[in-house]
Amino acid sequence: MGQKIRKxxxxxxxxxxxxxxxxxxxxxxxxxxxxxxKDPYGRYRRMSKKG
Incomplete structure (x- = not known):
């Protein structure tokens, strides 16, 4: 197949x-x-969801 679905x-x-x-x-x-x-930006992503 090779293709990915898109929205x-x-x-x-x-x-x-x-x-x-x-x-x-x-x-x-x-x-x-x-x-x-080992996600280096996970902390910032979680902080942005809180605020």
Whole structure:
């Protein structure tokens, strides 16, 4: 397969393309980053979620 699913920022539609076929907006990968216990920015990310 090789391709990863992508989600449109505007309409929320899922596709395999870089541009959404429905609205023409940009798409992004909805898959979260892999967890790592050595994450150097984890502390800052958790602080930004609190405030």
């Amino acid at each position: 449109c920022k505007n309409c929320g539609r899922y596709t395999l393309r870089e541009i959404c076929p429905g609205c023409g907006g940009k798409t992004f990968s909805p898959i979260p980053a892999r967890f790592s216990p």
